[in-house]
Amino acid sequence: MLLNDRITAFSELGNFLSQFKNTGYEKIKNIKNNEDFFDGMIQKIESAKHHNGWFTEENIVFSLSQWSKALTKNNLEQWLSSYTLDKLEPKTIGVIMAGNIPLVGFHDFISVLISGHNVLVKQSSNDNYLLPYLASYLISIEPKFKNKISFTTEKFSDFDAIIATGSNNTARYFEHYFGGKPNIIRKNRNSVAVLTGNESKKQLAALGEDIFRYYGLGCRSVSKLMVPKGYNFDLFFKSIYAHNDIINGAKYANNYDYNKAVYLMSSFKLLENGFLMLKEDTSYGSPIATLFYETYNTKEEVIQKFENDKEAIQCIVSDDFSDESIDFGTTQHPSLSDYADNIDVIEFLTKID
Known part of the structure; x- marks a missing residue:
């Protein structure tokens, strides 16, 4: 053939x-x-x-x-x-x-x-x-x-x-x-978004698609935010509100209730809007219905962190944060040449003896 x-x-x-x-x-x-x-x-x-x-x-x-x-x-x-x-x-x-x-x-x-x-x-x-x-x-x-x-x-x-x-x-x-x-x-890999505080409501609404598509179960799903110190999440919560009907899914709602109970019993500080919880955490893989976030002071600080953690990251979403980053709302629209873990599968297949 x-x-x-x-x-x-x-x-x-x-x-x-x-x-x-x-x-x-x-x-x-x-x-x-x-x-x-x-x-x-x-x-x-x-x-x-x-x-x-x-x-x-x-x-x-x-x-x-x-x-x-x-x-x-x-x-x-x-x-x-x-x-x-x-x-x-x-x-x-x-x-x-x-x-x-x-x-x-x-x-x-x-x-x-x-x-x-x-x-x-x-x-x-x-x-x-x-x-x-x-x-x-x-x-x-x-x-x-x-x-x-x-x-x-x-x-x-x-x-x-x-x-x-x-x-x-x-x-x-x-x-x-x-x-x-x-x-x-x-x-395991997860995706992360870098926010500066200058994003538009449209961009943050697109980020909602990166977070909620497939209930956040994909490696290309954004499970963590990097935000500047003192970041105000009000616009973020308003922008993603269109996804609020996700809580009507029984499996998602059960995870939301369970994880919220665990966090509250552990006295973790949470931000939440009824269908998504934000928890400050250095990890990348957040539980269902939870989005981890971490604060930063400088762009260079984030670049170094991502370099250190590159084996844990699938996609970086931002408004032109780096050459490797992709636009808000595009994580679930990969092209044929967007290889998982950045490993060229076709190249690998051409070199098998």
Whole structure:
């Protein structure tokens, strides 16, 4: 299968996914094999929603919509233009996926197949409805993928390299078990926003999307703020108020109540607005319904902190804080070349002996 064939197949998948939007599902003519898959996709969305209480229909469809925008022929060609893939010898790449947000391992899945390798997937039980169905659609478009895609619930026994995503604890297991093979092993990471006090209400409202999308469960979700000493949170709270209906989700509300009770019993000082708590803390990974914050005196102080803690940070959100920072409201809109942990997966896949 040529690279152009793989690109065409994934762009057709992108077309298929474009039918599923938060504004409604719309069956579009001329989508390949749509009669066989459209209704089934709706059923898979429903199944994923009922299986995992964190996977609301809104968040599932948001993920599908983002992938539909990414998987255009132009985006795929631009992404892969700097790599040499046509002469790559196919290997079997094991991919162990997390299950914290819908289709969280999809980028690894795409990367392995688009590079010409075979993928052996072990999914999290929290997110195992959507990807197999999308794989079936992909195979219907390009039957040569059939022998290149496998799913397993067992331990891997026949593979050439591994891409594994999990917690800091599971990473130790991955390193022990897979250390003898070429590997990418990802640990816990979180995203942080740097505020100066000069942000507009619009910017802070966009930051709300970075905080609340997927209930804050993604590594690209902002879980901590860096604010100047004496920062007034009034405008921040007013700007994110549009997200107040998040408290209507039972699982989120239960976490809010539980964590608030723990903090109060421990006499921690809190700022809260009925659906989000702010707690001063040096850590990056805040519990659900909580946002940590830390104060600073100078920009240089923050730069040094981030350098020291770079292994814990996925994204830095700000209004032009540094060359590495991204705009408010963009954390959940990564491009195909925005690699998790800044590890170039395609480059890794081209160098497996």
